[in-house]
Amino acid sequence: MEISLDLIVRYAETDQMGIVHHSVYPIYFEAARVELMKAMGFPYNEMEMKGFYLPVIDLGVTYKNSAKFGDTVTVKAKINPFQGVRVRIDYEIMNGSSLLATGHTVHVFTGTDNRPCRPFTDFVDRIK
Amino acid sequence: MEISLDLIVRYAETDQMGIVHHSVYPIYFEAARVELMKAMGFPYNEMEMKGFYLPVIDLGVTYKNSAKFGDTVTVKAKINPFQGVRVRIDYEIMNGSSLLATGHTVHVFTGTDNRPCRPFTDFVDRIK
Amino acid sequence: MEISLDLIVRYAETDQMGIVHHSVYPIYFEAARVELMKAMGFPYNEMEMKGFYLPVIDLGVTYKNSAKFGDTVTVKAKINPFQGVRVRIDYEIMNGSSLLATGHTVHVFTGTDNRPCRPFTDFVDRIK
Amino acid sequence: MEISLDLIVRYAETDQMGIVHHSVYPIYFEAARVELMKAMGFPYNEMEMKGFYLPVIDLGVTYKNSAKFGDTVTVKAKINPFQGVRVRIDYEIMNGSSLLATGHTVHVFTGTDNRPCRPFTDFVDRIK
Numbered sequence: 001m002e003i004s005l006d007l008i009v010r011y012a013e014t015d016q017m018g019i020v021h022h023s024v025y026p027i028y029f030e031a032a033r034v035e036l037m038k039a040m041g042f043p044y045n046e047m048e049m050k051g052f053y054l055p056v057i058d059l060g061v062t063y064k065n066s067a068k069f070g071d072t073v074t075v076k077a078k079i080n081p082f083q084g085v086r087v088r089i090d091y092e093i094m095n096g097s098s099l100l101a102t103g104h105t106v107h108v109f110t111g112t113d114n115r116p117c118r119p120f121t122d123f124v125d126r127i128k
Numbered sequence: 129m130e131i132s133l134d135l136i137v138r139y140a141e142t143d144q145m146g147i148v149h150h151s152v153y154p155i156y157f158e159a160a161r162v163e164l165m166k167a168m169g170f171p172y173n174e175m176e177m178k179g180f181y182l183p184v185i186d187l188g189v190t191y192k193n194s195a196k197f198g199d200t201v202t203v204k205a206k207i208n209p210f211q212g213v214r215v216r217i218d219y220e221i222m223n224g225s226s227l228l229a230t231g232h233t234v235h236v237f238t239g240t241d242n243r244p245c246r247p248f249t250d251f252v253d254r255i256k
Numbered sequence: 257m258e259i260s261l262d263l264i265v266r267y268a269e270t271d272q273m274g275i276v277h278h279s280v281y282p283i284y285f286e287a288a289r290v291e292l293m294k295a296m297g298f299p300y301n302e303m304e305m306k307g308f309y310l311p312v313i314d315l316g317v318t319y320k321n322s323a324k325f326g327d328t329v330t331v332k333a334k335i336n337p338f339q340g341v342r343v344r345i346d347y348e349i350m351n352g353s354s355l356l357a358t359g360h361t362v363h364v365f366t367g368t369d370n371r372p373c374r375p376f377t378d379f380v381d382r383i384k
Numbered sequence: 385m386e387i388s389l390d391l392i393v394r395y396a397e398t399d400q401m402g403i404v405h406h407s408v409y410p411i412y413f414e415a416a417r418v419e420l421m422k423a424m425g426f427p428y429n430e431m432e433m434k435g436f437y438l439p440v441i442d443l444g445v446t447y448k449n450s451a452k453f454g455d456t457v458t459v460k461a462k463i464n465p466f467q468g469v470r471v472r473i474d475y476e477i478m479n480g481s482s483l484l485a486t487g488h489t490v491h492v493f494t495g496t497d498n499r500p501c502r503p504f505t506d507f508v509d510r511i512k
Contacts, residue, residue, distance in 0.1 A: 272398040
């Protein structure tokens with residue numbers, strides 16, 4: 001499953017190099033991931049109300065071109081089949097046809113005790 | 129009661145004007161407020177574990193000079209006597225002898241139900 | 257002149273109280289202000305390329321209800337007639353019919369030397 | 385060369401899971417990197433005044449344990465020998481003896497034209 005989300009770069013997201021600060025890209029990834037989970041039928045809000053969390057345990061970003069204030073960027077997020085209890089999501093950030101960055105996050109499901117737990121069967125089924 | 133806290137301006141806190149973004153000052157205020165509460169004997173952590181929160185209900189900042197990346201800024205926080213159930217804290221941000229900003233926050237105590245509640249007697253006594 | 261902008265609250269914008277951190281509201285104001293300037297025919301990008309900046313010299317926010325992760329909030333921004341060289345913008349943040357916050361920012365135009373300067377005649381005329 | 389920097393976790397850095405948001409770790413890395421560059425005799429400020437920038441082209445973070453509000457965390461940063469024109473820095477974030485995260489950033493030097501350029505000879509020599 002794959003979705004894409006358009007975001008407008010905020011002034012506050014720039015730094016004194018005149019480009020989007022590199023720590024903002026994981027936030028863009030997250031915004032797309034939230035939409036991805038919603039599109040899959042598992043909105044974060046509902047999951048958390050049921051006592052499930054999906055913390056990030058690994059993050060990678062490769063920066064290829066800078067995003068600038070006012071740009072409309074497109075964030076693509078694609079979920080991969082489970083590797084054990086881990087789920088990996090891959091991302092691309094585009095500005096039109098220009099690739100700004102690629103990246104990934106790896107997640108585990110945890111319960112309210114903060115310990116890893118099995119994902120919902122529904123969720124596993126949906127990814128397959 | 130009054131405290132002061134030194135902070136080093138982070139690169140991530142700058143924007144493309146080459147100065148600290150204005151939304152960062154409330155975060156500096158908060159860092160000083162946390163130290164103030166600790167110095168008063170009411171650390172946030174302990175208060176929250178007891179089920180009390182201290183959300184901001186009003187914020188004001190007047191910006192006089194820019195903070196820049198790498199500056200060491202001094203944030204002064206001073207608590208005022210209660211006005212009913214509200215507590216007001218005043219702030220100054222200095223870079224050496226240069227005044228960068230003044231500001232204030234107003235807070236109410238709330239319980240876990242998110243509703244305003246009376247502050248601890250100890251707390252009220254301490255401020256007097 | 258008045259505009260309104262819809263934003264979806266990001267996970268990264270929440271804090272451990274489970275609500276949007278108060279320092280995020282000025283960023284929402286700014287996002288609406290950017291759209292307001294664009295709608296007035298003076299996009300930030302173009303202004304800055306011409307060597308004009310519009311830093312914030314005063315900020316006020318009154319918090320009435322919390323924004324939560326996933327909420328779609330509407331930010332209204334309204335520009336006021338000039339007071340000398342200063343321009344004031346007023347804001348409201350709504351979640352449906354519920355008022356979350358009100359606020360304002362005050363700005364001066366500055367040149368590349370970081371000193372206040374007269375706004376463009378066009379700009380003054382547009383606000384009248 | 386290696387340095388370590390102590391930071392106090394800010395309230396604003398937490399999210400509604402009650403832990404430090406994962407996008408904050410790159411900012412902690414950066415704060416340590418700034419101190420590392422200073423300790424090496426190449427402060428960012430001076431480099432940028434000379435027209436050199438050191439943007440991030442790759443970032444990786446592995447999250448092992450959560451940082452919490454009020455924690456004092458220690459960020460270790462260690463610079464590696466050059467790989468061509470790229471410089472890689474490795475990081476560890478500790479809370480006392482508990483490892484919270486490991487990570488790395490990869491950088492290239494760029495000039496004011498935003499294009500990669502050779503690092504200063506001094507800099508290369510210092511790393512050896």
